[in-house]
Amino acid sequence: MxxxxxxxxxxSDCVVACQTENNVPIGYCRDWIVEVTDGTYPNLTLENxxxxxxxxxxAPCVRCCPTGASHKTEEGVVLVTHSDxxxxxxxxxxxxxxxxxxxxxxxxDKCTFCYHRLADGLLPACVSVCPTKCMYFGDIDNxxxxxxxxxxxxxxxxxxxxxxxxxxxxxxx
Amino acid sequence: xxRREFLKISSLGIGGLALSGTLLYEFFNSANEDSDGELKxxxxxxxxxxxxxxxxxxLDKDKKIWxxxxxxxxxxxxxxxxxxxxxxxGSYYDKDRLKKPLIRINDRGKQSFRExxxxxxxxxxxxxMKEISAKYGPESMALxxxxxxxxxFTNLLKAFGSDNIAKPSFAQCMGPREVAYAATFGTGxxxxxxxxxxxxxxxxxxxxxxxxxxxxxxxxxxxxxxxKGASIITVDPRFSTAASKSKFWLPIKPATDIxxxxxxxxxxxxNEWYDKEFVELNCEGFDQLKQHVESxxxxxxxxxxxxxxxxxxxTAKAMHDASPAVIIxxxxxxxxxxxxxQRLRAVAILNAxxxxxGKRGGFFIPDKASIPHHHLPxxxxxxxxxxxxxxxxxxxxxxxxxxxxxxxSIPKKTGDNSKVIKGWFVVGTNxxxxxxxxxxxxxxxxxxxLIVAVDTMPMEITGWADVILPECTYLERYxxxxxxxxxxxxxxxxMPATKxxxxxxxxxxxxxxxxxxxxxxxxxPFKTQEEELDWxxxxxxxxxxxxxxxxxxxxxTPDHNLYIPKGETIEFNTNSGKIELYSSAIDEEGFPAMPxxxxxxxxxxxxxxxIYGRAPMHTFSRTANNPNLTDLMDENxxxxxxxxxxLWDLKENxxxxxxxxxxxxxxxxxxxxxxxxxxxxxVYMVHGFGHADKKLTQAYGRGASDTEMITNVLIDPxxxxxxxxxxxxxxxxxxx
Numbered sequence: 044m045x046x047x048x049x050x051x052x053x054x055s056d057c058v059v060a061c062q063t064e065n066n067v068p069i070g071y072c073r074d075w076i077v078e079v080t081d082g083t084y085p086n087l088t089l090e091n092x093x094x095x096x097x098x099x100x101x102a103p104c105v106r107c108c109p110t111g112a113s114h115k116t117e118e119g120v121v122l123v124t125h126s127d128x129x130x131x132x133x134x135x136x137x138x139x140x141x142x143x144x145x146x147x148x149x150x151x152d153k154c155t156f157c158y159h160r161l162a163d164g165l166l167p168a169c170v171s172v173c174p175t176k177c178m179y180f181g182d183i184d185n186x187x188x189x190x191x192x193x194x195x196x197x198x199x200x201x202x203x204x205x206x207x208x209x210x211x212x213x214x215x216x
Numbered sequence: 217x218x219r220r221e222f223l224k225i226s227s228l229g230i231g232g233l234a235l236s237g238t239l240l241y242e243f244f245n246s247a248n249e250d251s252d253g254e255l256k257x258x259x260x261x262x263x264x265x266x267x268x269x270x271x272x273x274x275l276d277k278d279k280k281i282w283x284x285x286x287x288x289x290x291x292x293x294x295x296x297x298x299x300x301x302x303x304x305x306g307s308y309y310d311k312d313r314l315k316k317p318l319i320r321i322n323d324r325g326k327q328s329f330r331e332x333x334x335x336x337x338x339x340x341x342x343x344x345m346k347e348i349s350a351k352y353g354p355e356s357m358a359l360x361x362x363x364x365x366x367x368x369f370t371n372l373l374k375a376f377g378s379d380n381i382a383k384p385s386f387a388q389c390m391g392p393r394e395v396a397y398a399a400t401f402g403t404g405x406x407x408x409x410x411x412x413x414x415x416x417x418x419x420x421x422x423x424x425x426x427x428x429x430x431x432x433x434x435x436x437x438x439x440x441x442x443x444k445g446a447s448i449i450t451v452d453p454r455f456s457t458a459a460s461k462s463k464f465w466l467p468i469k470p471a472t473d474i475x476x477x478x479x480x481x482x483x484x485x486x487n488e489w490y491d492k493e494f495v496e497l498n499c500e501g502f503d504q505l506k507q508h509v510e511s512x513x514x515x516x517x518x519x520x521x522x523x524x525x526x527x528x529x530x531t532a533k534a535m536h537d538a539s540p541a542v543i544i545x546x547x548x549x550x551x552x553x554x555x556x557x558q559r560l561r562a563v564a565i566l567n568a569x570x571x572x573x574g575k576r577g578g579f580f581i582p583d584k585a586s587i588p589h590h591h592l593p594x595x596x597x598x599x600x601x602x603x604x605x606x607x608x609x610x611x612x613x614x615x616x617x618x619x620x621x622x623x624x625s626i627p628k629k630t631g632d633n634s635k636v637i638k639g640w641f642v643v644g645t646n647x648x649x650x651x652x653x654x655x656x657x658x659x660x661x662x663x664x665x666l667i668v669a670v671d672t673m674p675m676e677i678t679g680w681a682d683v684i685l686p687e688c689t690y691l692e693r694y695x696x697x698x699x700x701x702x703x704x705x706x707x708x709x710x711m712p713a714t715k716x717x718x719x720x721x722x723x724x725x726x727x728x729x730x731x732x733x734x735x736x737x738x739x740x741p742f743k744t745q746e747e748e749l750d751w752x753x754x755x756x757x758x759x760x761x762x763x764x765x766x767x768x769x770x771x772x773t774p775d776h777n778l779y780i781p782k783g784e785t786i787e788f789n790t791n792s793g794k795i796e797l798y799s800s801a802i803d804e805e806g807f808p809a810m811p812x813x814x815x816x817x818x819x820x821x822x823x824x825x826x827i828y829g830r831a832p833m834h835t836f837s838r839t840a841n842n843p844n845l846t847d848l849m850d851e852n853x854x855x856x857x858x859x860x861x862x863l864w865d866l867k868e869n870x871x872x873x874x875x876x877x878x879x880x881x882x883x884x885x886x887x888x889x890x891x892x893x894x895x896x897x898x899v900y901m902v903h904g905f906g907h908a909d910k911k912l913t914q915a916y917g918r919g920a921s922d923t924e925m926i927t928n929v930l931i932d933p934x935x936x937x938x939x940x941x942x943x944x945x946x947x948x949x950x951x952x
Contacts, residue, residue, distance in 0.1 A: 049442060049461065050439045050442055050443070050461075052427030052428070052435065052457045052461075052832065053427075053457060053832070054298065054299050054427065054430055054435075054832035054833065055299050055832065055833050055848045055849075056296075056297070056298055056299040056302055056832075058299075058848060059299050059302045059303045059833070059844055059845070059847075059848060060283075060302045062844065062847070063282065063283040063284075063302060063303075063305060063844070064283060069843050069844065069847045070847060072847075080455075080891060080892060080893060082892065083892050084455070084467070084857060084892045084893070084894075084895065084896075085455070085465070085467040087455045087460070087465075087892055087893065088460065089455065089457065089459075089460035089893070090460075091457070091460075171295075171296070172285075172286070172296055172297065172302055173296065174296050174297075174298055174430065174432055174435050174436050174439070175427075175435060175436065175438075175439035176296075176436070176439055176440075177439065
């Protein structure tokens with residue numbers, strides 16, 4: 044997934060769309076907005092980012108999970124099988140992006156890229172609701188995909204690349 | 217599967233066969249029904265703000281409301297609701313909703329009510345209305361309204377014999393803009409504004425913070441314009457989200473916008489950067505304007521606005537380079553300093569000079585569908601209206617002024633008191649937080665014989681009501697067909713996705729029941745709203761059945777021209793039939809025919825100008841208790857520049873109270889946000905917080921109310937709007 048920070052207005056629509064689509068209880072979230080201001084008045088910059096699980100290739104949450112509840116699908120999506128999760132929170136501690144939370148029902152929950160929607164040919168809820176269309180989602184291994192095209196033509200950055208987790212959430216700058 | 221994708225796939229399946237009309241109708245008919253013939257999703261249009269985006273309400277497997285998704289065919293949303301629309305389900309699930317009709321049992325404002333049956337509530341209201349009518353005349357009943365329910369009560373009041381009807385969205389919001397554009401182009405802009413943002417090459421925002429105000433399609437199109445490399449110029453004392461997306465941010469000194477606008481006009485005329493052909497063909501008063509702005513040089517404006525002369529010239533050039541695909545955004549909430557009609561006139565004049573009216577990338581000529589209403593008997597002619605109480609002022613206004621209705625509710629100490637308002641219907645608007653100067657509003661309320669509030673939520677205003685009528689939310693009711701202007705005429709249906717929770721009812725039904733009790737049944741010819749909707753839709757060749765399948769239907773006017781062809785002209789509805797750079801209508805009213813800059817008072821030492829605005833996840837004070845939306849933002853903060861915070865030794869997240877120039881202290885504390893994004897002479901807060909009604913368990917006491925701080929109200933002499941940016945606050949830092 045790629046997020047165009049030049050278009051994102053930080054409105055939080057992605058957050059509430061995710062909450063309703065996935066029945067995330069109020070008070071918790073799988074995605075969130077970060078706003079970074081830099082400079083002094085009137086020489087300022089502002090960056091809005093919609094953040095979530097980076098679905099890292101080298102995912103520490105998957106490696107440290109004692110039960111295998113945290114796993115990676117063949118498409119590269121990191122998921123948690125709720126019924127296998129014992130709520131030990133090792134994954135929460137290992138995640139450099141703080142992308143996971145413990146659901147009130149005891150298991151760990153996180154962004155799934157709306158895996159249930161992908162099977163029906165639908166985009167993740169956050170992508171399909173975004174009023175600024177600042178999010179791109181697709182197969183980065185396919186050079187023909189829109190997202191590959193966007194990443195080829197635009198400048199982008201990763202968050203905390205030094206963690207070495209090979210994140211798959213790109214921020215267009 | 218989304219319909220678009222389904223369409224794509226199914227047309228592939230047909231293998232290139234053209235879909236016949238019948239086939240297409242059957243396809244649509246089946247698209248929204250499951251095998252049992254039940255609707256799969258329920259069409260609606262949003263009520264969380266005035267943009268009224270159309271969408272679909274989805275139920276979960278237990279038939280409970282699950283989510284609301286935008287309708288792909290809707291030009292207001294293009295299938296993408298904003299956070300408030302997506303979080304609209306919270307208005308249904310809010311546990312603090314009004315649940316039963318309530319009748320007051322104690323003094324006004326004490327919030328003591330008892331539950332009542334609908335019959336008892338209606339009988340009481342009808343009895344009081346008849347008493348008021350017998351004693352003072354039917355004109356003494358007034359209506360304040362916002363949102364869909366207003367129409368039905370407007371019908372009731374007019375049938376009853378009163379035209380004292382107002383929407384705060386006029387005199388407290390877009391009124392100056394509408395009057396200014398009518399004076400210049402012969403028409404107000406209405407909603408959604410006909411701005412061709414997606415194709416613009418230059419978008420100029422003056423205090424308009426798109427992206428923080430989620431005027432959905434406009435935010436979407438601004439994003440498209442960014443993609444296409446449009447220049448955005450933002451004029452704002454605050455580094456708004458829009459400012460951060462802009463090529464030029466002009467951090468103007470507040471209250472000096474007219475000086476900047478006049479100097480832009482000066483530069484554009486002096487450099488011959490205006491659209492000569494367009495001006496010659498369409499505009500009246502160019503020579504007077506040229507002479508008028510001669511002295512308003514960028515150097516003159518620099519001394520007033522703090523914007524460097526070369527920036528003024530550069531930005532004027534950027535507008536010229538983009539012309540006619542340029543939009544000086546007319547804004548929406550425009551009641552700022554009391555000279556607002558003149559400021560918006562300057563904006564309108566700039567647009568005219570740059571030839572953007574009726575041009576791609578400028579202002580398009582909107583198309584609108586029309587739906588006939590069932591014939592009603594003529595309304596009785598009221599003996600007087602609010603216009604007879606303002607000494608011949610505000611002749612350019614044809615909509616009610618909410619603040620004047622309030623004034624008319626306070627009997628004069630001396631003189632003629634025959635025209636006085638004694639009863640209020642307040643439908644869907646929390647007047648206490650909507651109108652500036654709360655004390656004045658409360659004084660009016662104390663003089664009333666009857667106040668009826670219609671709302672879904674307990675709000676400050678319902679606490680003052682004699683009778684509260686609990687409305688069901690928009691997800692539980694039908695409403696009138698949405699008919700709005702756009703690039704193509706279109707209509708949208710709202711229907712219930714589920715039965716109303718509690719003992720709540722649609723406003724349509726309430727108005728009719730009251731009408732029957734007042735002997736006005738002939739003004740309410742339909743027994744159910746479904747019958748009425750079906751009758752109206754049938755007149756235009758559709759039906760309620762069809763609209764349940766479609767949600768939104770495009771009804772374009774054949775051969776409608778979105779743009780004025782180059783070199784051609786159209787008739788404008790002004791006195792001269794042309795675009796009036798020199799406004800004869802404003803001149804006739806005795807005001808300057810061309811905008812002038814007036815210096816406004818500045819904050820005294822230790823005070824800061826109070827600027828307020830919007831957050832993308834909230835609408836006014838209406839959403840402050842919505843559980844989904846308060847989860848995103850549950851209080852407002854006061855933005856303070858670090859230099860000022862340092863001076864006052866204020867720390868990030870510290871709670872303080874605000875005190876304004878009139879000594880009014882905020883009821884609640886507000887959290888400090890220390891940020892470089894605000895000028896040192898101003899503070900900023902999001903409007904709509906600081907609720908004082910304990911029945912709002914989420915919102916009570918969260919943040920501070922800007923309305924409470926707005927006691928200096930600057931009335932626009934041309935149209936009577938209430939300018940609200942002439943207030944200054946200081947900080948009370950001791951623990952309170």
